[in-house]
Amino acid sequence: MNTGNLYHESELVSLLKQRHEHAFNYLYDHYSGSLYSVIVSIVPDRELANDLLQEVFVKIWRQIESYDNEKGRLFTWMLNVARNASIDAVRSKSYQQGQQNRELTENVYEEGGSVQMNTDRIGLRKIVHKLKEEYRVLVELSYFEGYTQDEISKMLKIPLGTVKTRLRSALLQLKQVIKP
Amino acid sequence: MDIQAYIQSGIIESYVLGLTSSDETAEVERRRKEYIEVENAIIEFSQSLEESAFEHAIAPPPELKSKVLSAIKDLQKERTLVTPTEPNERAQVVQLQGGSNWRLIAAASVILFVVSAGLNFYLYNKYSNKEEDYQALLLQREILQAKNDVYQTQLKEWQSAAAMIADTGMAMIKMVSPKGKDDVATVFWDRRNKDVFVMVNRLPEPKVGRQYQLWAMVDGKPVDAGVLDPSCTSVCKMKNIPKAEAFAITLEKEGGNKIPNLKALFVLGNT
Numbered sequence: 001m002n003t004g005n006l007y008h009e010s011e012l013v014s015l016l017k018q019r020h021e022h023a024f025n026y027l028y029d030h031y032s033g034s035l036y037s038v039i040v041s042i043v044p045d046r047e048l049a050n051d052l053l054q055e056v057f058v059k060i061w062r063q064i065e066s067y068d069n070e071k072g073r074l075f076t077w078m079l080n081v082a083r084n085a086s087i088d089a090v091r092s093k094s095y096q097q098g099q100q101n102r103e104l105t106e107n108v109y110e111e112g113g114s115v116q117m118n119t120d121r122i123g124l125r126k127i128v129h130k131l132k133e134e135y136r137v138l139v140e141l142s143y144f145e146g147y148t149q150d151e152i153s154k155m156l157k158i159p160l161g162t163v164k165t166r167l168r169s170a171l172l173q174l175k176q177v178i179k180p
Numbered sequence: 181m182d183i184q185a186y187i188q189s190g191i192i193e194s195y196v197l198g199l200t201s202s203d204e205t206a207e208v209e210r211r212r213k214e215y216i217e218v219e220n221a222i223i224e225f226s227q228s229l230e231e232s233a234f235e236h237a238i239a240p241p242p243e244l245k246s247k248v249l250s251a252i253k254d255l256q257k258e259r260t261l262v263t264p265t266e267p268n269e270r271a272q273v274v275q276l277q278g279g280s281n282w283r284l285i286a287a288a289s290v291i292l293f294v295v296s297a298g299l300n301f302y303l304y305n306k307y308s309n310k311e312e313d314y315q316a317l318l319l320q321r322e323i324l325q326a327k328n329d330v331y332q333t334q335l336k337e338w339q340s341a342a343a344m345i346a347d348t349g350m351a352m353i354k355m356v357s358p359k360g361k362d363d364v365a366t367v368f369w370d371r372r373n374k375d376v377f378v379m380v381n382r383l384p385e386p387k388v389g390r391q392y393q394l395w396a397m398v399d400g401k402p403v404d405a406g407v408l409d410p411s412c413t414s415v416c417k418m419k420n421i422p423k424a425e426a427f428a429i430t431l432e433k434e435g436g437n438k439i440p441n442l443k444a445l446f447v448l449g450n451t
Contacts, residue, residue: 032240036238036239037237062255168191171197178229
């Protein structure tokens with residue numbers, strides 16, 4: 001997928017900050033697939049995911065000014081833009097209502113146990129589901145659903161310290177799995 | 181502080197993925213400046229995250245690219261409109277200062293839009309009515325023109341008839357009904373070039389499939405001088421007749437006959 005670096009990252013960023021359309025074109029070609037998989041892993045609805053990908057690239061274009069390469073890689077920054085936009089979309093009222101309807105119909109066929117909502121898990125989310133339950137829940141709630149550690153601690157009635165350490169351990173495990 | 185233990189605690193991963201609390205974030209950012217190991221760990225995880233994301237990349241629908249690019253083009257246009265050359269800071273200042281003005285302008289432009297939409301509707305209706313009136317006038321004009329053309333032709337015909345009557349070189353032969361009926365027709369015979377013209381003064385309307393025919397009596401024998409064109413309403417040009425003692429009109433089949441049907445003789449006149 002990573003087909004030859006035409007631009008060095010710092011060069012690309014500086015061109016983007018100068019609003020070079022050609023650089024943006026390259027950015028899209030180079031990163032749309034990986035950002036799309038980030039979006040799709042949070043928002044399984046493809047149509048919404050398509051809208052989100054567009055929204056994310058528009059955001060990147062608008063906010064590239066605020067990206068600081070001292071703080072991290074361009075992709076990490078874009079990943080968080082994509083992740084936040086996706087979580088916002090999933091948390092929106094209209095999406096929640098649609099989801100509730102879906103849940104009701106799906107529950108008809110449920111034979112008990114935990115509700116398996118997203119049958120077509122993708123990318124990172126698929127890997128996360130290989131983690132043990134107590135880790136999986138934390139990654140799900142924090143990374144995919146955007147809850148803060150404080151919120152998770154209250155939701156799961158687990159001390160904040162435990163949430164922290166468990167999440168960190170979960171991510172370490174995850175890192176082992178995704179290591180190329 | 182055992183920095184290796186800190187790095188291996190999973191805090192780096194939480195940080196890169198944006199899952200840390202603000203306290204934790206501040207802590208990591210402080211330590212990455214202090215310890216190169218922390219900085220390196222951040223870079224390392226970011227890279228492996230990126231590589232993994234590329235590995236699991238899913239190609240978006242191809243048509244999405246042009247949508248995204250055109251959205252960007254639109255933004256680019258807006259941007260050049262707002263700030264021709266200056267970067268962001270300038271634009272922000274302008275926006276803050278002009279906040280209420282923009283509202284006023286927006287409100288004014290909405291009102292203008294509504295008014296102009298109303299005006300457009302009114303003017304369009306007016307325009308449609310005028311268009312109809314204009315079409316009606318055009319039609320009337322065409323009818324008048326057609327009538328005028330008919331009158332013009334008739335006038336010309338009568339004018340030439342009048343000229344023939346006045347012409348002294350023209351022999352005028354009045355043909356009347358031998359049976360004492362009211363039927364009358366006139367032959368104008370040019371003495372100079374022997375051209376023959378006929379004018380129907382009064383003859384009954386021929387039946388369908390029948391047509392009047394003019395005959396010249398030459399040495400006691402009838403010679404065809406042509407059929408009368410029903411569309412000719414005044415003086416009609418017939419065949420050239422060099423010599424004749426008399427002219428007569430009979431009713432024949434459409435297109436005329438070679439020999440006259442004397443039973444259907446309508447008018448007759450001697451030269």
